Each structure stands twice: as C-alpha cells, then as structure tokens.
Amino acid sequence: MKKKLLATLLSASMVLGVVACGSNTQTTGTDSTASTQTADNAGADTASDAPVEYxxxxxxxxxxxxxxxxxxxxxxxxxxxxxxxxxxxxxxxxxxxxxxxxxxxxxxxxxxxxxxxxxxxxxxxxxxxxxxxxxxxxxxxxxxxxxxxxxxxxxxxxxxxxxxxxxxxxxxxxxxxxxxRYGLSYRQDWADALGLAEPKTIDDVYNMLYQFTYGDPDGNGKNDTIGLEMTSYTGPFDIMQTWFGCGNGWAEKDGKLIPVWQQDEYLEALNWFKKCYEEGLMPSDWASRTTDTWSDGCKNGENGVYIDVLDGGRRIWDYFVNNEIPSVTDPSQFASMNLLSNINGKTMAxxxxxxxxxxxxxxxxxxxxxxxxxxxxxxxxxxxxxxxxxxxxxxxxxxxxxxxxxxxxxxxxxxxxxxxxxxxxxxxxxxxxxxxxxxEKTERQIKEADVKADAEKYAVLNPALPYLINSATYASQGKDLDDKISQARTQYICGEINEDELKAAWQDVLDRGYQQIIDEVNAQVK
The missing domain is CATH 3.40.190.10 (Periplasmic binding protein-like II)
Structure with a gap:
C-alpha cells in the first residue's frame, strides 16, 4: 500500500530528526525493561515518548x-x-x-x-x-x-x-x-397453552417434552408436534448429561479423572434419553437428520424444546418475531421462547x-x-x-x-x-x-445476555482439558475413540444395541487405547 511507503519515509525522517536534535536512541527487548537513552539537552523528548516502529x-x-x-x-x-x-x-x-x-x-x-x-x-x-x-x-x-x-x-x-x-x-x-453459553430454550406460548411452569428438574423437562408431544400445544387438533428438537448433532445429549451429575467430557471420582462414560450417572442419563426416544418425545429419525436443519423444527412448529447454545434459542425467537409467527395463546402477539440457564443446578460449560x-x-x-x-x-x-x-x-x-x-x-x-x-x-x-x-438491544438479546451470565454459575467445566493436550495417545487416537463412544451412545438410545453390548463397546475402547489415555492424564495430575 502507498501508506506503507509513506510510513517508512516518515519513520526515516523522524530518526534523522532525533539524531540531529540530541542523539536520543531506543532499544527494545523481550522483557519490559524500558530503553537506553541519552540527551544533550535536559528538555529534549525522551526516547520512551517516540513511537515504536514494528x-x-x-x-x-x-x-x-x-x-x-x-x-x-x-x-x-x-x-x-x-x-x-x-x-x-x-x-x-x-x-x-x-x-x-x-x-x-x-x-x-x-x-x-x-x-x-x-x-x-x-x-x-x-x-x-x-x-x-x-x-x-x-x-x-x-x-x-x-x-x-x-x-x-x-x-x-x-x-x-x-x-x-x-x-x-x-x-x-x-x-x-x-x-x-449452553442451556434449554422452549416455546413459552406452548407452555402457557398447556399450563406448564418453567422447568427446574429433570422430571419437569420430561413432563414438558411429553406434553409438547401429546398435549396438542399448538391447539390445531392434530398429532403433529414432538417435544425435543434433535438432529444427528448430539451436543444436546452432552448438555443434558450434566443435569444427571455427569461431568463435561471428564469428571473427578475418588481423586482420579475419568471419562464421563465411566460414571454411573452416564448410564442413568442414557436410559432417560432412551425412554424419551422410545416414547416419541424426539424425532424417530433424529440420527439421520442433517445438522444444517438444526433449529428448523422449532421454527416450523414441529418441536418446542431446543437444547444447545442460548443464542440459538434467541435466534429462533427472532425468527418468530421477524416472520410474525403468531402466539398460540394470543394471535395478536408473536410466538416466543424462554431461555433457561440450568436444570437441576447444572449445565455444560x-x-x-x-x-x-x-x-x-x-x-x-x-x-x-x-x-x-x-x-x-x-x-x-x-x-x-x-x-x-x-x-x-x-x-x-x-x-x-x-x-x-x-x-x-x-x-x-x-x-x-x-x-x-x-x-x-x-x-x-x-x-x-x-x-x-x-x-440497541432487543428484549430478546437482553434476555440472552442475562441468562448467559447466570449460566456461568452452573457451568460444569472439563477438568481434563489441560492434561488431554499433553497425552500422546489422545493426540493420536483420542478423536477416533471419542467418536466410537458417541456412536455407541447413539446406538443404545435408538435400541440398536443393548446394555451388555454398550458396556462391551466401552471395554473395546479402553483396550484400544483409552486406558492409556486415562493413565497419561492422571500421571500429569499427580
């Protein structure tokens, strides 16, 4: 750019000017110690006032x-x-x-x-x-x-x-x-139509999913709604697991770090997901729905609960307002979403x-x-x-x-x-x-910011992150092994494998290298 040449010429003229006026010099180093400087006149500009040329x-x-x-x-x-x-x-x-x-x-x-x-x-x-x-x-x-x-x-x-x-x-x-950033968002007008209070516990969430599926929340007399929005993106399961007491990827147990699938709470969570799937509270074809359709179910009135980033829930709310989707309880108002920071005092960080x-x-x-x-x-x-x-x-x-x-x-x-x-x-x-x-922030954006700030109090961190990066086995095999764990979870929820086969899949992953990863992580902790 021309301005770069100009900046170079200006820098050169400044250097010449400094030399002529008093031989001020400046050197920079890696530490924060300032510079070496001399001046013939007490009133001369100090070198530290001169801009650094990078x-x-x-x-x-x-x-x-x-x-x-x-x-x-x-x-x-x-x-x-x-x-x-x-x-x-x-x-x-x-x-x-x-x-x-x-x-x-x-x-x-x-x-x-x-x-x-x-x-x-x-x-x-x-x-x-x-x-x-x-x-x-x-x-x-x-x-x-x-x-x-x-x-x-x-x-x-x-x-x-x-x-x-x-x-x-x-x-x-x-x-x-x-x-x-993660939480639960749901159709507030659907909840109002069914007389449902804001969910606080896992049982509350189950009841909302059930009512949103079978309680005709849109009031059209048809069996055309499903509680939970789901695609092949399995992030919602990771978030919901924390409600049961699971860690975020990893957890501490008896002074040792373990992957969450070794926690008792993990199987408890999977059985709950499996129940929701079997009862039709999530789409039957969720595992094959492409991720580019994520949030479409809520926008088009098929689903009422969205579990992912809170800004995603707010964007669905924006869609309702921008497209003038009427509320099912008051057609003069727009449909709306409520955003929640936690269930059972937990969410995933x-x-x-x-x-x-x-x-x-x-x-x-x-x-x-x-x-x-x-x-x-x-x-x-x-x-x-x-x-x-x-x-x-x-x-x-x-x-x-x-x-x-x-x-x-x-x-x-x-x-x-x-x-x-x-x-x-x-x-x-x-x-x-x-x-x-x-x-200027909309009501929806203000709500999102407030709920995100609240969510930080409940966010479950992954305690193994600093150690996984230094596990040689995780670096070489971790992604593939994690994918196998996720695949087994999906198969179990959808009824393609039973509990014994699920546990066999966990053992296979341990034998293929995950035990070494666990050992490498905990060696660093010690």
Missing part, C-alpha cells in the same frame, strides 16, 4: 466470506485505520475454513515461509501438539504476563490458557467465548474458547518480531478495534443514534459489509467479547 506481520486468517473478506471501495481505508491503531503493518493471508488445517500443515513443511501468526480452528489437535513439541511455536508463557506491553492479552483466563499449554509452555492465544492463534518460531525469530505480533493481537482487542471489526466505518457502514447506539447502514448491503467483514478473525476477544458501543 516490523510487518504476516497473518494466516480464516475466510468465512468466500473470498470477500476486507474487500470493496472502503477496504483499504478500513485496513489503514487498523494499522494506524495497532502501529503494525499486517499482510493477511485469507484461507477458507474447510481447508485451514490442510493449509496450515503445508505451511509448517516450509518453516521459513510460515506466516508469523497462524489461526487454528476449534481446540488443539494432535498435529499442533506434535509441532509444538518440535519447537514450531513461540513459548508465550512469560510474554503474556507483561501487563504493561500487553494490557489485554495479560488478562487471559488462566484455566482456559492451560488448555493451550504443551510441556509447560503456552503455545497459543485463545479466541475467547462465553463459558455459560464451553471450553472458554473456539480457535486460537500461534506465533511461528521460524518467522517470529527475533524479539522485535515477537513483540510486533503480540502487539497487533493485543491492540486488536481494544475498544476501537472491536468497533471497527464489528461495525466498520462510522458514516459509511454505521451511524450512532441519539441514544448512543449503533444503527447499521449496511444491514441489507453485503457489498458494503465486505469492506470490514472477516477482520474479526484477527481478534482474540480478551478480556471481553463485546465493545461498549453496541446496537
């Missing part, structure tokens, strides 16, 4: 916009604001989500050309662990303790950060997500993150380059950058109304949104996920 940063980021991220007439202006705020010139290498891991793996085969910052989807994989053990990534442990240089990143959640620690070294910066950034040791090979990369990531979490990456340019893609809230000018203009779309993939969202400047 080397450019290359950044592999996810493109969810089919090649249209940061494109358009104002794209360069948006990028200029980003670079001016962070003080770092950045070259983004956009990669489609479905080929991200493939591209990242290929990049690691040529270390000297690896992007300085690399984005990874989801949680840490065996590929990343292996690369980390071979020294592919910068150890960020000490850097991220520096609250002076990195005021945002230094506020990371220690428990979540542990999930990105390999052999005692933090190898990534997580992209934060709300811990209390998220991992606290979704995706993460690593710094490549081969290309972040000097203290200055490491500092440039971390400064970029830290400043991208500033309020100004949260606004820029979420709303774009004031007066172009949004304006602020008399109440101090954002009004989008690009709500129905995808080409205008493209100017800043995708740049949120450069944000770690530490310490917070939202800017103070927001759109």
């Amino acid at each position: 080397p450019p940063v290359t950044f592999m980021a996810i493109d969810f916009n089919s090649g249209a991220s940061n494109t358009g007439d104002y794209a360069e202006q948006v990028m200029q604001q980003l670079e001016e705020h962070t003080g770092v010139d950045v070259e983004i290498q956009w990669v489609q989500s479905d080929v991200l891991e493939e591209k990242a793996t290929l990049a690691m085969q040529d270390p000297k050309s690896m992007p300085m910052i690399m984005t990874w989807n989801g949680a840490v994989t065996g590929t990343v662990v292996t690369a980390a053990k071979q020294g592919a990534f910068v150890d960020l442990t000490e850097y991220l303790k520096d609250s002076t240089k990195y005021p945002n990143l230094s506020q990371q959640n220690p428990g979540v950060a542990e999930s990105l620690t390999v052999d005692g070294k933090q190898i990534g910066i997580y992209r934060a997500r709300v811990l209390g 998220t991992s606290g993150y979704n995706g993460y950034f690593t710094l490549s040791a081969s290309t972040c090979d000097t203290p200055e380059k490491i500092e440039a990369a971390l400064t970029l990531l830290d400043k991208m979490c500033d309020e100004e950058m949260l606004i820029l990456t979420n709303y774009g340019l004031e007066g172009v893609t949004y304006e602020i109304n008399e109440n101090g809230n954002v009004v989008r000018l690009d709500a129905s203009d995808d080409a205008l949104k493209a100017n800043y779309n995708g740049l949120n993939q450069l944000v770690a969202y530490i310490p917070g996920t939202e800017s103070e400047l927001t759109e």
Whole structure:
C-alpha cells in the first residue's frame, strides 16, 4: 500500500530528526525493561515518548466470506485505520475454513515461509501438539504476563490458557467465548397453552417434552408436534448429561479423572434419553437428520424444546418475531421462547474458547518480531478495534443514534459489509467479547445476555482439558475413540444395541487405547 511507503519515509525522517536534535536512541527487548537513552539537552523528548516502529506481520486468517473478506471501495481505508491503531503493518493471508488445517500443515513443511501468526480452528489437535513439541511455536508463557506491553492479552483466563499449554509452555492465544453459553430454550406460548411452569428438574423437562408431544400445544387438533428438537448433532445429549451429575467430557471420582462414560450417572442419563426416544418425545429419525436443519423444527412448529447454545434459542425467537409467527395463546402477539440457564443446578460449560492463534518460531525469530505480533493481537482487542471489526466505518457502514447506539447502514448491503467483514478473525476477544458501543438491544438479546451470565454459575467445566493436550495417545487416537463412544451412545438410545453390548463397546475402547489415555492424564495430575 502507498501508506506503507509513506510510513517508512516518515519513520526515516523522524530518526534523522532525533539524531540531529540530541542523539536520543531506543532499544527494545523481550522483557519490559524500558530503553537506553541519552540527551544533550535536559528538555529534549525522551526516547520512551517516540513511537515504536514494528516490523510487518504476516497473518494466516480464516475466510468465512468466500473470498470477500476486507474487500470493496472502503477496504483499504478500513485496513489503514487498523494499522494506524495497532502501529503494525499486517499482510493477511485469507484461507477458507474447510481447508485451514490442510493449509496450515503445508505451511509448517516450509518453516521459513510460515506466516508469523497462524489461526487454528476449534481446540488443539494432535498435529499442533506434535509441532509444538518440535519447537514450531513461540513459548508465550512469560510474554503474556507483561501487563504493561500487553494490557489485554495479560488478562487471559488462566484455566482456559492451560488448555493451550504443551510441556509447560503456552503455545497459543485463545479466541475467547462465553463459558455459560449452553442451556434449554422452549416455546413459552406452548407452555402457557398447556399450563406448564418453567422447568427446574429433570422430571419437569420430561413432563414438558411429553406434553409438547401429546398435549396438542399448538391447539390445531392434530398429532403433529414432538417435544425435543434433535438432529444427528448430539451436543444436546452432552448438555443434558450434566443435569444427571455427569461431568463435561471428564469428571473427578475418588481423586482420579475419568471419562464421563465411566460414571454411573452416564448410564442413568442414557436410559432417560432412551425412554424419551422410545416414547416419541424426539424425532424417530433424529440420527439421520442433517445438522444444517438444526433449529428448523422449532421454527416450523414441529418441536418446542431446543437444547444447545442460548443464542440459538434467541435466534429462533427472532425468527418468530421477524416472520410474525403468531402466539398460540394470543394471535395478536408473536410466538416466543424462554431461555433457561440450568436444570437441576447444572449445565455444560464451553471450553472458554473456539480457535486460537500461534506465533511461528521460524518467522517470529527475533524479539522485535515477537513483540510486533503480540502487539497487533493485543491492540486488536481494544475498544476501537472491536468497533471497527464489528461495525466498520462510522458514516459509511454505521451511524450512532441519539441514544448512543449503533444503527447499521449496511444491514441489507453485503457489498458494503465486505469492506470490514472477516477482520474479526484477527481478534482474540480478551478480556471481553463485546465493545461498549453496541446496537440497541432487543428484549430478546437482553434476555440472552442475562441468562448467559447466570449460566456461568452452573457451568460444569472439563477438568481434563489441560492434561488431554499433553497425552500422546489422545493426540493420536483420542478423536477416533471419542467418536466410537458417541456412536455407541447413539446406538443404545435408538435400541440398536443393548446394555451388555454398550458396556462391551466401552471395554473395546479402553483396550484400544483409552486406558492409556486415562493413565497419561492422571500421571500429569499427580
């Protein structure tokens, strides 16, 4: 960009000016010790007041916009604001989500050309662990303790950060997500029509599912409703298991960490799911319904209970309002959803993150380059950058109304949104996920935020996350073995295998490597 050349020329002229005025010098290092400086005149500017000139940063980021991220007439202006705020010139290498891991793996085969910052989807994989053990990534442990240089990143959640620690070294910066995001949402107008109170216990939930299936909640006199929304996505089972006292993936028992399928409560939960399936309280073909239909059942009036992320329940509610779906109890009002943070005082916690950034040791090979990369990531979490990456340019893609809230000018203009779309993939969202400047919140959004905040009090964390990442057997076999456990659960719920066959499947998984995983996890705990 032309502005980069201009910035270089300006930097050069500033250096010459400083030399002429008093020979002030500044050096930077990996620690937070300031700089060495001399001045001929007592009143001369100190070197610490001069802006630090960082080397450019290359950044592999996810493109969810089919090649249209940061494109358009104002794209360069948006990028200029980003670079001016962070003080770092950045070259983004956009990669489609479905080929991200493939591209990242290929990049690691040529270390000297690896992007300085690399984005990874989801949680840490065996590929990343292996690369980390071979020294592919910068150890960020000490850097991220520096609250002076990195005021945002230094506020990371220690428990979540542990999930990105390999052999005692933090190898990534997580992209934060709300811990209390999972819960139960249900058709409030259906419940009102049937005289059902807000469910608090598992029995309450069962009664709601039964009544939503057989009590004609929509009042049309037809047997055309089913209580629980389900597809082949089995996340709802993971959430509901916690209501019975199961852990989140793993649990502590007698001072030892075990996978939840070794808990007595796990089989109790599966028997409840099996009962719900046999009684028709969930779709009979749920296991073959594709995940892209997830939430359609509630939207089209087939189902009344949705168990997943609370924002999913709120989006169903949005659908009712935006499409003017009438309430079954009062047609002058719209249908609505109620969102609940817990059942039996439990819900499943998220991992606290979704995706993460690593710094490549081969290309972040000097203290200055490491500092440039971390400064970029830290400043991208500033309020100004949260606004820029979420709303774009004031007066172009949004304006602020008399109440101090954002009004989008690009709500129905995808080409205008493209100017800043995708740049949120450069944000770690530490310490917070939202800017103070927001759109005016609807009743539904306020409800969602309140329930998510409440859910954090009940969210069951996975105690094994920090240890699984360092289990060599889990890195190589964990996903396949977990898939076998999930498959056996589905088969049992659907009546394809009996209890003895279910337990035989668990034993087979133990013999194939899961016992070794359990041993490796608990060796670390000790």
